Amino acid sequence: MDRERIIERLDPATDDPDELFEHFERRYVGGNAHYVLTDARHGLERGTVVVEDEGIVRGYPSIPRVLVAETGIPEFFEPDDSVVVEEKLNGFNVRVAAPGELLAFTRSGYVCPYTTARVGDLLDLDQFFTDHPGKMLCAELIGPETPYTDHDYEGISSDAVRVFDIRDRESGDPLPVADRDDLCDRYDLPQPRQFGRSDPDRAVETVRDAIQDLDDAGREGVVMKSADGTALVKYTTEAQHHADLAHAFSVPFEYGRDFLFSRVIRDGFQAVEFEEAPDRVRERAHDLGESILFPFVEAIRRVERGDPVGEIHTVRAEPAVVEQLLAHLRDQGLTMEILHDQHEDGQRVVEFVKVAQSTRDQIDHYLSGGTRDE
Helix, strand or coil, X not given: CCHHHHHHHHCCCCCCHHHHHCCEEEEEECCEEEEEECCCECCECCCCEEECCXXXXXXXXXXXXXXXXXXXXXXXXXXXXXXXXXEECCCEXXXXXXXXXXXXXXXXXXXXXXXXXXXXXXXXXXXXXXXXXXXXXXXXXXXXXXXXXXXXXXXXXXCEEEEXXXXXXXXXXXXXXXXXXXXXXXXXXXXXXXXXXXXXXXXXXXXXXXXXXXXXXXXXXXXXXXXXXXXXXXXXXXXXXXXXXXXXXXXXXXCCHHHHHHHHHHHHHHHHHCCXXXXXXXXXXXXXXXXXXXXHHHHHHHHXXXXXXXXXXXXXXXXXXXXXXXXXXXXXXXXEEEEEEEEECCEEEEEEEEEXXXXXXXXXXXXXXXXXXX
16 A cells, blocks of 8 residues: 555645554455544544555544534524535444445444445445446435344335435545435435525524424434535434433443433433423433333343343345354454344345343343442
8 A cells, every 4th residue: 555645645634654554454355455544533534444456435524413403503504504404314324435346334444244235235326336436425224124223214124225425435525415416316316304405593493393303203313514515513302312321221331421421411401492391391301211221120130031131133135145244243343142043035134132241241240249339
């Protein structure tokens, strides 16, 4: 790899190749070397990948969050911005690019064989990447049958892909939203739904209305974007805050306190912004408490019974693809227990648990009489 040339193309906040590339991890995909930036460094996004002899796949930027939409949205965007409000889907974020071959990259820069295969099955991308080889699709893999999330969406029985961004693969620069919409229409690439476009002040009301509808449906939230695609900020629903807590407390020793506390903070600010009456705040507090205690108690009982504890997922694909996925997950150090493994219509359907080893060990320790220093 010509590190000097790669430095010029990445344009990081350092000119020293040693200083930059000490943070890259070398991996191999199909015999090709991939150099992956495992954490954001020197102005480059986490998950940025240099594919030897084939080019660069930039990481996806971290999106900030507003806790109070009424003040946060006008403060974040320029007054003359046209703000696009789109649904933020509860799925798995991937970048789809063709640096030599079609690949789906996770946020951390891994190539997921399952997602690569599913994206190839669900979308006809040959013509898109023939016409736009230097682009990458930023997409969400959603549905009840994925190896990473399992949120139900109406009309999706297994999994689906939604393209929420199209960027230059090397620079990471986004297309304007209107241009992205045109390309998605032209190449039949499904997108998340949009709730409207307006100036920042009027976007506040659009966001509030969308959040109430999404909350009623148990969905995640919204992302707001400037028309040129460069400024992004997100806002989420009460339902998502509580779902995050319920998930975290189903494997309570896997998540840090910052993860848990941030969801409570979001809920508190939202209750105030929505000017909720005392009875409504009490209802919110009741739901929040249930999302914490119920899954926590069930996790303890599962360990007590000797049942597996962890995230349960179902995947459905050609047998070879499923086997590649399971090997990929094991290579990342995950312990899995297979609950069901069968074949349907030529596809292999596997339900498995990603075992939460720390949770299982800690709960077993306390159940056996262990003490905790506090």
